[in-house]
Amino acid sequence: MLVVHTADIHLDHCFDSQGFPQSVGARRRKRQREALAGVLRHAWDRQADAVLIAGDLMETENLSRETLSFVREQFARIAPVPVLIAPGNKDACTPGSPYVAEEWPENVHIFRESEWRTWQSPEVPLVVHGLGNTGAPIPPGTVTGLHVPRDEKTHIALVHAGETAHLPEGYDPVAPFTLSDMLQPGLDYIALGHIHRCLCLQESPGFAAWYAGPPEPVGFEEPGPGHFLEITIEADGRGGKAVSVTRRQASNRLHVSLELDCTGLPDGEALAATVKSRLPGPDMALLLRLALRGRVSSELWNELPGVLARLREGLEALVVEDRSTLDDDHAAWSGEDTALGDFVRRMAAEIEDAPTPGDRLRLERARDLGVSAFLGRPLRHDTPTGGLE
């Protein structure tokens, strides 16, 4: 018996918090749809006995008709392979949600209640116990309240919930539960969603519990690449079952966050070379968030827009966060009895008293602008360094 497990695809996710340019968002959403199609195609190719989607298939808040049509079409395309969906907190099965209001292909089964319900395969001895998110808080103990009958069938639990021991900081504790409270004889596999990481909670010869993670990484918090899981459950010949889980890579995209201290970099070429030396190999499509720190020489500052434009050409997306300042000899100017010297002294005093690092950076930028204005350097606003994060 073979089932495919995926979760947290977040179709139609809004990438407004990632700092991407506007054009990247649409491309990222297309990649998400492609990732779902890839998972389903794999299930069809392998003639899986079921496809399990452990919540957050889509983001109802932003869901477009096109995406919904796409999803239904993709599900219908792999019929009769059953697709089982346990809605998550982002695609909760509320009265107006597509899970309720829309018609779904015959091979799709949605667990619409926030209580454990079962689905039995008409073809194989497979029982999937699902619990959906209805938008209302799931009472404590609901997830662990699953009772699996002891029989010869394969029993799989499908739920979008946060296992408290593995829930990362900052995550919404949706349907919190503890794995140990859920374990029971007869349960062969727990297909989980919510944590955006391909994470094994437990794996033994007769049982496994996994978070599949998104097939297409959603943000820089989950670097990628995306995976889905292929679960094989067979009789072990001793009256029990052998469960094996295989991770399959779903996309070759990586989110890379890179912090670069520009101090001492002589020019743009050196910066580009340094960045490239710290990036993964060419077989991955990269989404790079580059944070510039330190002091930038005036040569590098002049070349920066061109260098970043060239760098962007080889990447899926580039986000630049500039916190660098210009590498000038402020001490020398501050010693002079000139207006420039006076300005630099005043700025130094204000920078010294800056209450927060953000204020300090803003004042350093003010000082750089003033000095550049005095020295006749071009004052640009259309480059990453021209802006303040």
Next chain:
Amino acid sequence: MNIRELHVDGFGRLSNLDLALSPGLQVLIGPNERGKSTLRAFITDMFYGQRRDLRSPAYDEGNLLRRPWENPEAYGGRLVYALDRGGVYEITRSFVRDRQHVLLRDCQTGRDITGMFPAHPNHEIGFAEAHLGLSKGVFINTATIGHLNLDGLGDEQALDRIRERLLAINDSGAGIRSAGSALHALQELLDELQRDVIAPAGEALPPLREELAAARAAVREQARLNRRRAEALARLAECETERARLERASERASARRRVARLDEIERIQEQMDAVTQQMFPLLPFRDFSTTGLSEAQHLNMLAETIRLQTERREAELRRLTPELEGLEQSTPGDAPPPAPIPEETERRLHELRAREERYEERFTEADARVRQLNDQIAVTQRRLAEVPDFSRVAADPVEWISQLANAFTLALKTRDKECADRDRLREIVRRERQRIAPDAELFKHSDSFSERLREFEDAQRDTARRKTETEALQQSLAAALEEARERIPGMFWLAAVCGVFLLVLAGVFIASGKPPVLYAGAVILLALGYFLAQFTAARGLARRLRQEHDTAKAELERLKAAEADAVPPIEVLRKRANCQSLRELEARFDGFREALARLDTFVSELEQQEIRARESEERVPKLFARIQEAFQTAGEPLEDMNAVSAAVNRVMGRYQEYRDMKRRMSDLRNQLQTAIENQREYGDALENTRRALAQVEDQIRGIMRESGCADQADIEDPLAALRAYSEHCAVRQNARGRMEMLRRQVEETLDQLESDRRELAQCAADLRRLLDGAGVDSTGDWQARAEKAREYRSLQQTHAGLSEQINLLLDGTPLAELRRIAAELGTEEGGLPEEEAERELVQVRDEIKRLQLEVNHLQVAALECTAELRPTADVREEIADRERARDRAAALRDAALRAATLIEEAANQRHARIAPVIARDASRFLRDITLGAHGDVSIGDGFTITLGPKHAGLPAVTTESLSKGALDQVYLSLRLALVRLLSASGETLPMLMDDPFANYDDQRLKSAMRVLTEIGTDNQILVFTCREDVGLAAAEAGASVIEMR
């Protein structure tokens, strides 16, 4: 601070140069390219090093330009300076690439104190900043006043430029931008941010937010609609269930209702039986057809109408017949009607007559034209014979004559121009020769000054060499003479001793007679001989040496005299040229050489010009001969060259006349040919027309004769005959026409009568056939029978209606089946009444339909909610993108505003502090330099510089009224005041001035020097200049002048 001494090992063109400097004003004077600017750069580099970038130790390739020319490895030097606060220091530097180093030594202690000063990121030691309190840029821009800085001040914005320059130095030190310019740049950035980012984002965001709100509202609405749809679907399912229940109930109620109708059915069956009994007596009329009754009635009426019509026609016939008979009697019936002339023949006759007239006219015209053209051709031929035949002259005589005339005119012009140029050059050469004749006489043997000078110097050197050699010879001869003289007494005395001994031995021998004495005497005699010989030789040598010594002495005297008398030929030449200095002579000689070279050029040009003039003069007669020959052919004899132009005009005129006549002749011949062709054509056409006209006349007359109109046919004029014939025909035709018409009316009336009678018979036959067909005798009988048949059919319909009622009551259920159901139902009571069940069912069905419609409507509405809207994710991302750009720009704007605020504060405070001091000092300096010619310098708000009037009450001085020199002096005054200000609070700055007096007159130069001397009591001032007058003025002011060689 002042620089005490400096030693340049090598720096640009300077090499191994030592300069000792003192405090105060010093003028370093030297011609151009002697290294004054290099020295200024050396001083700066010695203090601050050569690295341009404070942040990087990278070597600046530009420094290679100042590598020593002679010995690149000696790139560097030494400089000693003293500080006002005490202490003397020596800087030693090497600028050699890869071996750069600096050493600062305290001259009082002799210790190396280089390490006491911090090193910059570029590895330079910051002792100069520590001692002077200035960075390199500030030092260069403050302490250095070069003449280049003064350029470009003489226009209308000069004072503004001076202000900007001063502020640039004062505000940024390095002299790049003033605070005002920096603020301007920041303001531009702020404007750009507002214009390009913040404002567009501000404009774009509200609509985007509205779009997002609309999209979210649409999503909410969609969810609401989806919820309603789900509710409707649930309700629909419930309704479907209710409908099924009601349908079952309705079926039961229907069965009960149908059973209840059984009595009614039986009652109707009884009614049907009664109707059947009424129908029975009428059964014979059941199949009586009423078809045709209305047709028979119609035919009856039609026959009556036709009868009336026949009577009217018979009355009309009786009226027409007498008139027709009268006309037939008046018109003989056997006379054939005149045959009409065919219209086509008549039209052709007219056409042929018109054509004949037209052709006759044209033929006459063509004939006259031919005669006229023949006359014109004859006249033209006579006139053509009178002009020359240009066709023999050239293919295109105009071009040929024009070329000849142009060539001749050009040749004349060329000759005149070349001759004029030649004469001009001759005059120039003559004048030049005259002009340089004195100098040529003066310098006729001085073709080369340098060679003369070299010869003179060679001669001088030769004389000196010979003098030295002669002196040496004289000295050596004197020494040899002295030596020889010293030898003479010795030899004399030795010979004398030998002679005495010989005399003694001779005495001994004589006395003793012993032979051995002779042996000794022989030896002494030999020695005596030797010494005597030496004595003689020494005497001779001394005599010869004396003579040679005297000769050498005389030669030396001669050489000295010659040297004393030797006057350089150039000096002779200078005196001859009456020049005050050799430079003047040299200038004169240079001028002579240039004039000579110019003369040579002119002579060379003159020779070439002579050749060109000669060639041009020779060409004119040749060309004239050709023109004569050509014009002779054209009938224009030509004798005078000056008459060529007039002759050309005449020939051209003649050719014009010839060409016009040729053209005219050609035209006339063409016209004649055309006229002859026309004449022939019109003659043929006239003949043909006349033949055709005769044929048509014959045809017409034949028709007339055949019609019995011989009188008309005999009229000679065919047209008159035709008119007469036509009138005759018309009269006969009218009579015939009326008769024919009456005849046609009678015939038509007879025909109609016949037709009416036939129609009447037909009607009667048809009516009979219908009556026979119906089996009745008359239409009245037929009417009565038809009434009975209609009654039967009415009863039949009543029977059918009752039968239908029964069927309706049975509602498709066979009566037997109904009776069976009634038996089954028995006496069952209760259940939903059928009407109620039906009513509820209808309601439920309506509700189902409504719900289905609502579901569809909700689905469509849900789709439409978001159909026109972009996905919310797109909108949110665009909003976030624009907000990020706006926030970045706003943060940058805040930073720029903060920078601008602080710059403005710093600049205002600084300007307010220094403006009065600079204005006061600059006013004083300007008054002293311009000897009171200008008033005070004022510095107002915004550091605006104005120049006050000399006397109170007058308007302020405008820039336009200032000369460039005066502007220079204003600028110098302000710069001096600025340096003084910068020096006031710390170390006094040395000033390095590079020829700042280019536009000064003598008076102001002297006064400026006095001012600088006064300032020099505090600040060391080094003025680099190439002008002697600056040196003289400085010396006059008591400053030291150092000449750079």
